[in-house]
Amino acid sequence: MDLLNTTPVISKNTKKWLIALIGFGFIAIASGMLVTPERVWSNILLNGIFLTGLGICGIMFVAIHYVSSSGWDVVIRRVPEAMFKILPFAFIAMISIIFGMGYLYEWSHPEVMQSDMLLKGKEIWLNPTGFMVRMMIYFLFWYLVGKRILHHSGKQDKTGNIRHSDIARRWSAFWLYIGGIFFIGSSFDWIMSLEPHWYSTIFGLYNFSGMFTSGIAMMIILLVFLKKKGIFGNVLKKDHLYELGRYLFSFTTFWVYIWFCQHMLIWYANIPEETVYYLKRHIGVFGSLTILNVCLNWLFPFAILLFRKTKRENKYLVIASLSVLAGRWTDLYLMIFPPNIESPVFGILEIGSFLAAISIFIWIFFTAFRKSAPVPERDPHIKESISLHT
Amino acid sequence: MAENVLAIRENLVIGEKSLSNVTDDVLGIMERKPTGLWWFGLFLSVSALTLGIISIVYQIRTGIGTWGLNKTVGWAFDITNFVFWVGIGHAGTLISAILFLFRQKWRTSINRSAEAMTIFAVMCAGIFPIIHMGRPWLAYWVFPYPNFRGPLWINFRSPLAWDVFAIGTYFIISAVFWYIGMLPDLATVRDRTKNKIKKWIFTILSFGWNGSFRTWHRYETAYGLLAGLATPLVVSVHTIVSFDFATSSIPGWHTTTFPPYFVAGAVFSGFAMVLTLMIITRKTLRLEEYITKKHIENMTKVIILTGGIVTLSYATEFFIAWYSGNGYEQFVFLNRALGPFSWAYWIMISINLIVPQFFWFKKLRRNLVLVFILSIVINVGMWFERFVIIVTSLHRDYLPSSWAMYKPSLVEIGTLIGSFGLFFTLFLLFIRFMPIISIGEIKSILSFKGSYGGKK
Numbered sequence: 001m002d003l004l005n006t007t008p009v010i011s012k013n014t015k016k017w018l019i020a021l022i023g024f025g026f027i028a029i030a031s032g033m034l035v036t037p038e039r040v041w042s043n044i045l046l047n048g049i050f051l052t053g054l055g056i057c058g059i060m061f062v063a064i065h066y067v068s069s070s071g072w073d074v075v076i077r078r079v080p081e082a083m084f085k086i087l088p089f090a091f092i093a094m095i096s097i098i099f100g101m102g103y104l105y106e107w108s109h110p111e112v113m114q115s116d117m118l119l120k121g122k123e124i125w126l127n128p129t130g131f132m133v134r135m136m137i138y139f140l141f142w143y144l145v146g147k148r149i150l151h152h153s154g155k156q157d158k159t160g161n162i163r164h165s166d167i168a169r170r171w172s173a174f175w176l177y178i179g180g181i182f183f184i185g186s187s188f189d190w191i192m193s194l195e196p197h198w199y200s201t202i203f204g205l206y207n208f209s210g211m212f213t214s215g216i217a218m219m220i221i222l223l224v225f226l227k228k229k230g231i232f233g234n235v236l237k238k239d240h241l242y243e244l245g246r247y248l249f250s251f252t253t254f255w256v257y258i259w260f261c262q263h264m265l266i267w268y269a270n271i272p273e274e275t276v277y278y279l280k281r282h283i284g285v286f287g288s289l290t291i292l293n294v295c296l297n298w299l300f301p302f303a304i305l306l307f308r309k310t311k312r313e314n315k316y317l318v319i320a321s322l323s324v325l326a327g328r329w330t331d332l333y334l335m336i337f338p339p340n341i342e343s344p345v346f347g348i349l350e351i352g353s354f355l356a357a358i359s360i361f362i363w364i365f366f367t368a369f370r371k372s373a374p375v376p377e378r379d380p381h382i383k384e385s386i387s388l389h390t
Numbered sequence: 391m392a393e394n395v396l397a398i399r400e401n402l403v404i405g406e407k408s409l410s411n412v413t414d415d416v417l418g419i420m421e422r423k424p425t426g427l428w429w430f431g432l433f434l435s436v437s438a439l440t441l442g443i444i445s446i447v448y449q450i451r452t453g454i455g456t457w458g459l460n461k462t463v464g465w466a467f468d469i470t471n472f473v474f475w476v477g478i479g480h481a482g483t484l485i486s487a488i489l490f491l492f493r494q495k496w497r498t499s500i501n502r503s504a505e506a507m508t509i510f511a512v513m514c515a516g517i518f519p520i521i522h523m524g525r526p527w528l529a530y531w532v533f534p535y536p537n538f539r540g541p542l543w544i545n546f547r548s549p550l551a552w553d554v555f556a557i558g559t560y561f562i563i564s565a566v567f568w569y570i571g572m573l574p575d576l577a578t579v580r581d582r583t584k585n586k587i588k589k590w591i592f593t594i595l596s597f598g599w600n601g602s603f604r605t606w607h608r609y610e611t612a613y614g615l616l617a618g619l620a621t622p623l624v625v626s627v628h629t630i631v632s633f634d635f636a637t638s639s640i641p642g643w644h645t646t647t648f649p650p651y652f653v654a655g656a657v658f659s660g661f662a663m664v665l666t667l668m669i670i671t672r673k674t675l676r677l678e679e680y681i682t683k684k685h686i687e688n689m690t691k692v693i694i695l696t697g698g699i700v701t702l703s704y705a706t707e708f709f710i711a712w713y714s715g716n717g718y719e720q721f722v723f724l725n726r727a728l729g730p731f732s733w734a735y736w737i738m739i740s741i742n743l744i745v746p747q748f749f750w751f752k753k754l755r756r757n758l759v760l761v762f763i764l765s766i767v768i769n770v771g772m773w774f775e776r777f778v779i780i781v782t783s784l785h786r787d788y789l790p791s792s793w794a795m796y797k798p799s800l801v802e803i804g805t806l807i808g809s810f811g812l813f814f815t816l817f818l819l820f821i822r823f824m825p826i827i828s829i830g831e832i833k834s835i836l837s838f839k840g841s842y843g844g845k846k
Contacts, residue, residue, distance in 0.1 A: 071399075118715040125713065173750070177698060184706065188713075199714045201647035201706050257625065261649040268637040269644050273716070 010366050018359040025356020032349045038340045041100030043349055046332045047357035048093035049190060050214075051086050053328070054361060056183060057215020058083030059146040063172035063179075066149065066165070071384035075232070076240055078374055079222055081153065083215070084146055085368035086361050091139045093357075094190075101128055104340060107196045119196055126193055134189055138182045145175045153376060160378035183208055194339040198277045202262045207335075209255040213297065214328035216248050217321035222365065224314045231374050238312050239390045245311030248301060248320060256298035281334055285344040289334055296327030329354060402496050402835050405679040409833055416575075416827045417582060419675050424822060427674055435814035442808010445801050446521065454524055456801045462794040463784045466777075467802040468518040469634075471809060473776040474659070475515035476557065476631055477652075478769075480624060481660025482508025483564050486571070487620035490613075496688050498831040499680045503671065503821070504664050505568040510816040511663070512561045514809040519553070521805070549633040556630035560623045567616045573599050573609065575825040628656040635779065642722035642783030645710070647703055654699035658742075659772035661692050665765035669758055671821065680827055683756045690749040690761060693768065697746030700775075704739065718788070726782045730795060734778050741771025 010018075032040040058080035065073045101108040106119075107126040113119050119126070148171045156164040184204030192203045200206075220241065227236050266274045281290050301320040310316040337344070376382065407415070449456045459466055482504040489497040520526045532554045534544055544551050577599035580592035599605060632652035635643035665686065672681040711723040726735045745764050748754045755761065786793045820826065 121715045122713060180698075181702060181705075184702065197715075199710050201645045201703075201710045202650065203646075204706065205647065205650060253622075257629075258650065261629070262646045265633075265636050265644070265646045265648070269639045271639055271644070273714075 010362070015363075018363050021355045021359040022363075025352040025354075025359070028349050028352030029356075036349075037100065038103040039345060039349060040353075041097070041103045042336050042340055043353040044093060044100065045097060045104060045190065046329070046336050047353050048090055048097070049332060049336075050328065050354075051090035051093060051357055051361060052186075053211035054215055054218055055084050055087035055090055056142060056179075057212050057218075058086075059142070059149065059175065060179070060212065061215065061219070062149060062153070063146075063175045066169045066172035067176060069169070071381035072240065072243055072388045074379045074381045074385035075235055075375055075388075076219070076223060076244070077153070077376055077379075078369065078372060079219055079226070080215075081150055081372075082365050082369040083218065083222075084150065086364050087139065087143050087146070089360055089364055091143075094135060094139070095132075098128070098132060101131075105131075105193060105196070107193065122196065126196055131189060131193075134185065138186050141182055142175075142179055145171060145179065149175065153379075154372055156378055157373055157376055162380050165380055180208075183211075191335050194336060195277065197273065200262055200266070200274070200277070202258060206258045206262055209251065209258045210297070210328055210331050213248065213251040213255050213324055216244060216251055217324035217328075220244050220248060220317050220321045221325075224318055226369075226374075227314075235375055235386055237388065239388045240385075241314065241317060242308075242312050242390050243388070245305055245317050245320075248317075248324065249305040249311065252298045252301045252305075252324060256294065256302075259294065259297075280338045286334065286338055289330055289344070293327060293330045293334055296323050296330055298327075301327075400682075400684045402499065402682065402684060403680055403832060404682055407679065407836060409836070412832050412836070413578060413582075413829055415677075415680070416825050416829050416832075417579060419821070419826065420579065420823065425674070428818065428822065432815065432818050435811050435818060438807050438811025439815050440808075440811070441804050442811050445804030445808055446517070449521065449801050449805070450526060454522065456799055458797045458799045458802060460794050460796070462787055462792050463781060463796040465784065466781050466796050467798045467806070468522050469780055470773065470776040471806050472515050472518040473631055473780075474773050475511045475518075475809065475813075476627060477656035477659045477772060477776075478663045479508045479511035479515065479560075479564075479660065480628060480653070480656035481664045482506070482511075483560070483567070483620050483624045484657055484660065485664070486567060487617040487624060490617045491621060495835045496685055498828055498835055499677075499682075499685055500664065500668055500689075501831070502568070502571065502824075502828045503667065503817075503826050505564060505571070506820045506824070506826075507664065507667060507817065508564050508660075509561065509568060510813050510820075511660075512557060512564070513816070514813050515557070516561075517805070517809055517812075519550075549630060549637050552630045553634060556623075556627050560627045563616065563620050563623055567613075567620055570609070570612055570616065571828060571831075572824065573597060574601070574606075574830040575828065577601065578829060579825065625653055628652040635783075640783055640787075641716070641718040642726070642779070645707055647706060651700065651703035654696045654703070655772060655775060658693060658696035658700055659769055661689050661696070662765040662768035662772070665689050665693075665761060666769070667817065669762045669765070671826070675821065675826075677827065680832065683758070686758065686761055687752070687755045690755045694746045694749050697742060697768075701743045701746075704743070721786075722783055725786055726778060729782065729786065731778065731782045731785070734774050735782065738771055738774040738778050741767055742775060745771065 029040055029044070032043075061073075061080040062077060062084070064070075065077070097104065105126075106112055107122070108128050108131075113123055113126075124130070149168050152164040152168040152171070155161075187204040187207035191207060192199065223236065223241060223244070226232060227241075263278065266278060280286060300323040304316050304320045304323075305311055310320075333350075379385075403412075405411075457467065482501075485497050485504045486501040489501075520529050523529055532544060532551065537543055573596055576592055576596035580589060580596050583589050583592065629649040629652065632648040636645060636648035638644055668681050668689075669686065672678050708723055711719045714720075726732070745768055748760070748764060781796050785796055
């Protein structure tokens with residue numbers, strides 16, 4: 001195979017830019033800390049969850065395809081594998097929340113807990129120690145079990161032994177079963193408890209749908225970029241991107257389905273304890289953002305990707321993916337900001353911290369991607385994947 | 391290249407079939423005389439159906455006061471059966487539409503009969519709400535035809551009216567999808583038969599199919615479009631059914647996760663029913679070479695997935711009931727687990743949580759006796775899930791003075807048995823008179839290792 005083009009993907013010049021953006025983000029965060037700490041912590045939480053989501057989507061994508069014995073995805077598998085490597089860095093962002101808990105989570109103040117009967121009942125779950133311990137368990141599981149899958153995928157490159165696929169498949173099933181439960185738990189912990197009185201059973205699934213959709217969007221953008229750079233030679237074909245386009249199309253629709261279920265059931269039953277969540281997000285600028293959220297996450301990508309032709313054109317795929325990524329940010333913003341920030345804010349802090357997060361992701365991704373062969377050449381399904389024809 | 395793919399992928403049709411073998415094997419079932427076993431099955435089913443018809447006639451003549459309902463428990467057996475049958479009806483279109491879009495070739499052996507099963511199950515489901523209307527001869531009032539009845543109009547804001555449209559649409563699209571998929575095979579029956587009457591019937595049924603390039607092209611376009619249309623319908627039907635409960639403000643019913651949880655539960659029970667039917671069908675009709683252990687194994691894997699989602703939903707509901715701090719919500723869940731209906735709750739939990747775990751092991755997935763038993767057990771568990779959701783949320787309401795118990799009357803049990811009778815009668819007739827495996831699609835996945843003429 002003539003695909004091992006080993007030139008580095010990011011040039012020195014790009015690296016300088018990335019460092020500048022990361023620096024810019026950190027300066028914005030540091031100076032913001034002095035003025036509006038609750039806004040800074042909201043941003044850190046948002047970006048931490050965003051980065052965690054990219055990592056989780058990476059390993060989940062790999063695991064799903066192992067478990068279902070798919071063949072078509074082998075050519076692109078190293079991209080989600082490298083995305084997974086962001087998890088430890090996302091963990092640093094998330095663990096730093098311990099210093100900002102007081103600004104984000106009402107329940108972290110003992111005096112509030114004592115004076116509020118409802119919150120008092122939740123104390124066993126909503127307390128800083130439990131929050132941190134659970135976060136560590138989540139990340140340890142996601143990362144360590146994920147590493148086992150990647151270990152066997154990498155080992156197969158050297159030995160070509162089909163057994164590695166079988167072992168990776170078992171680890172994948174384990175990851176999906178337990179890791180999925182942990183993801184639901186993490187959504188309740190990190191986001192839903194920002195408004196500790198409010199609850200929704202679908203919330204974990206809602207966050208999952210947004211996470212997975214945005215991860216696929218990121219994967220498409222990275223693949224289009226890598227293909228342009230000639231990394232994949234002629235092994236990566238339009239057909240693979242078409243399959244990912246179908247993925248994106250169906251998951252944006254899945255996202256709006258879950259969004260609609262939560263919204264519609266809370267609106268229809270009209271129980272004050274529940275509607276309070278949407279009341280805040282239906283007025284003023286937050287209200288407009290709620291509409292924008294649906295447009296970015298579903299309407300635009302759905303309209304763009306509805307046709308077979310557009311799913312086969314890199315240009316349209318990238319536009320739809322960018323829309324979904326912007327949508328993910330908006331979605332997280334709408335989940336995280338209204339509880340603690342009175343009126344909507346958008347400025348250097350939001351832009352800076354998001355650019356820094358993206359830059360860190362790009363840096364880690366390309367470093368990780370270069371460490372192994374761009375295509376798992378000795379996977380038993382490799383020929384099936386290369387000859388994919390849709 | 392081809393060898394490389396085949397080496398790690400199991401063949402979906404075994405026995406090195408040639409094209410003509412496939413046609414002979416599938417249509418041979420229709421051309422042979424029915425076996426004694428088939429007559430016995432038909433006898434049992436028609437008996438059950440008769441019992442159902444007697445019960446239905448009796449309760450319509452007398453009124454639905456013959457049911458075990460009371461003021462507190464206004465929904466029980468009938469709605470449980472309705473949700474149960476709609477759920478069964480999910481696997482067919484999932485197999486035929488969603489797996490078609492996923493390009494899952496293993497669907498070809500089972501899609502035809504799974505779709506037929508879907509249609510029959512939806513027919514069974516329809517019985518219950520229609521009787522529950524109380525005056526079933528006015529059932530047509532649910533349709534929005536031009537209104538001559540004064541200011542009365544259908545309550546479009548009620549999820550019960552949405553049900554009519556969701557299930558009606560689903561039934562029509564599933565039936566069309568099933569029928570269009572059958573056209574090429576119906577034409578094959580037409581061309582093979584020497585019986586004049588049969589030829590005449592199948593000439594009409596096959597819509598003048600001539601097998602030309604153009605016909606096939608149109609057919610495949612229509613099939614793809616219908617698959618795209620049917621896919622959101624698979625999800626929408628049980629979503630709307632779950633809205634019947636979740637849009638209310640009754641603790642235990644109103645929970646946002648109901649729509650996806652109901653859909654997963656429906657697919658779970660639907661696949662269990664497909665397994666039950668397919669394991670019998672392949673054995674009695676000697677279709678082991680078409681419906682292989684690989685097919686059974688794939689379906690059990692879907693059961694692990696959907697069973698996992700269902701279990702996760704139970705856990706989430708219980709957790710959030712506690713987390714909400716809402717006393718009524720907490721009471722309903724504790725009452726489910728410890729109250730007078732706790733036996734039903736623990737049947738549901740133990741079955742739906744434990745049974746799918748058997749399928750983690752390849753040995754057990756390929757043990758057909760075990761899979762067959764477990765598939766029936768799962769359907770029992772899923773029936774109890776609906777019973778638990780409906781009855782335990784109602785029987786102890788906000789007013790303790792009106793707390794009540796529920797016991798199904800004989801009439802209700804008779805109707806349930808009758809619905810099974812209807813289902814199996816239709817299915818048995820289907821496997822006699824229609825090509826139960828999609829011949830055209832099976833031919834497209836043959837490995838062509840056999841000689842052209844095949845073994846005779």
